[in-house]
Amino acid sequence: MSAVSKRLVTLRLIGGVLVAAFLTGCEQGLPSASKTGASGAPSAAAEQTVRLVRPERKTVLHPFEQPGFNIEPFQETSIYARITGYVQKWNADIGDYVKEGQILAVLHVPEMEVEVQQKQAAVRHAAAQVAQAKAAILTADAQLRRAQSQYERLSRVGKSGVLDQENVDETQLGFEAARAGVVKAKADEATAEAQLEVAKANRDYARTMLQYAEIRAAYKGVVTQRNISVGDFVQPATGTTRQPLFVLSQIDPVRVFVNIPGSDAPWIKDGDPVSLQVQGAGGEPLHGTVTRNARALDPRSRTLRTEIDLPNPQGKLLPGMYVQASIVVQHANVWTVPDAAILTEGNQAVCYRVQNGKAIRTPLQIGLKGGELIEVLMFQKTPESPAAEGHWIPISGDEQIVVSSPAPLANGQSVRAIQADK
Secondary structure, X not given: OOHHHHHHHHHHHHHHHHHXXXXXXXXXXXXXXXXXXXXXXXXXXXXXXXXXXXXXXXXXXXXXXXXXXXXXXXXXXEEOOOOOEEEEEXXXXXXXXEOOOOEEEEEEOHHHHHHHHHHHHHHHHHHHHHHHHHHHHHHHHHXXXXXXXHHHHHHHHHHOOOOOHHHHHHXXXXXXXXXXXXXXXXXXXXXXXXXXXXXXXXXXXXXXXXXXXXXXXXXXXXXXXXXXXXXXXXXXXXXXXXXXXXXXXXXXXXXXXXXXXXXOHHHOOOOOEEEEEEOOOOOOOEEEEOXXXXXXXXXXXXXXXXXXXEOOOOOOOOOOOEXXXXXXXXXXXXXXXXXXXXXXXXXXXXXEEEEOXXXXXXXXXXXXXXXXXXXXXXXXXXXXXXXXXXXXXXXXXXXXXXXXXXXXXOOOOEEEEEEXXX
C-alpha cells in the first residue's frame, strides 16, 4: 500500500472516532425517561431523610445581661430648716450613722421661746376667766333660788288680799331677772371655755414650731452631707435658698436600678432571680430578685425601669458603685422545641411539620428563648385554599416537627422521618 493510501485510512479512522464521541455526548445531554414525565416536565424534589421531635414541657431560662448601672440609696432626703434661727450646735457629721429621730442640730430662736411663754400666759388668763365664769354661775343660781322663794311666798300672801298685787308682780319680775342671770352666766362660761381652747391651740402651735429648732433624722441612715456650722443663720428653703442643712441616705437596703430594653420588657416580672457583679465590692457576685418594676416603658428611652433591693447590713455596698446585672427569666412547664427546629422569615417564626410523609411549612407563635430551647405557643393551621388564612391552634405536644436542617426543605416535599435522639 502506498504512503498516500495509508494516510487516507488513518484520517478515516480518526474521523469515525470523533463522530462516535459527538453522538455519545449528545445522547447524555438529552433527558432520560426516568427524569421526565410523559409531558417532559421535571418531577418533584427527591425524598429527603429528616429527624423529628415532638414539643416537650420544660423550663426555659433566659438571662438578660444589663451593664452600666449604679447602686443608689434606698431613699435619700435633703433636710432643710422649717423655721428661721441661728445654729446653736450640730451633732452629726458626714459618714455618721444616725437613728430615726436623732437630733442632728439645734437652732437658737429666742423670739419664738418668748412667744411660747406669752401663749402659755394667755392660757393661764383664759383658765382664770373660766373659773370666774363658773363662780358667776353659782352666784346667779343663789340669786335665782332667793328670788323664786320670795315670789312664791308673796304670791300666797297676795291671794289672801293682805298684799297688793303690784308687790307680787314686782317680786315675779325679780324672779325672772334672776333666772335670766343664770342663763347669761352659763353663756359667759361657754365663751370663757372657748377662749381657753383657742389659747391652748395657739400655745400648742407655738410649741410645735419651736420643736423645729431641733433638726432630727427622718429615718435610720448615714449623713452624706453637712452644710452648716455653729452660728450660721438658716431659714426655710425658698426659691433662692436650696442648699440643705444635711443630706441623709438610707443604705440598708440599697437599690439597683436596671433599664430593660422594650423588646425584653414583657418577660420581666417581680421575683425573677438576679445576679449582680459589683466593681469595688471584692468581685464577689451578689444575688437577689427583681423587687418591683414600673410596668410601663419610658417614652424617651423605650426601656422598663426595674428595681432590685439588696440588704447591706455591713455597708459594703456604697451608692455610686458600678454594677452589671444579669436577670434570669424563667418560664416553667411550657411547650418547647430545640432552637434548631425554628426558622425566621422576616418577623415570622416558622417550622416544618410532617404530615402524611410530607414537610408542611408552618408559621409559629413563639415565647421565651434560652438554653437552646424555644417556647412554642401556637401554630397556624394550613388554610383550606390559597386565598384563605389559616387560624391559630394551641400546641398539643402531638406535632411532629423537623429538627434536622429544615432550611433546605420545600413546602410539600416528601420526607422519610426518623425520631431524633432525646
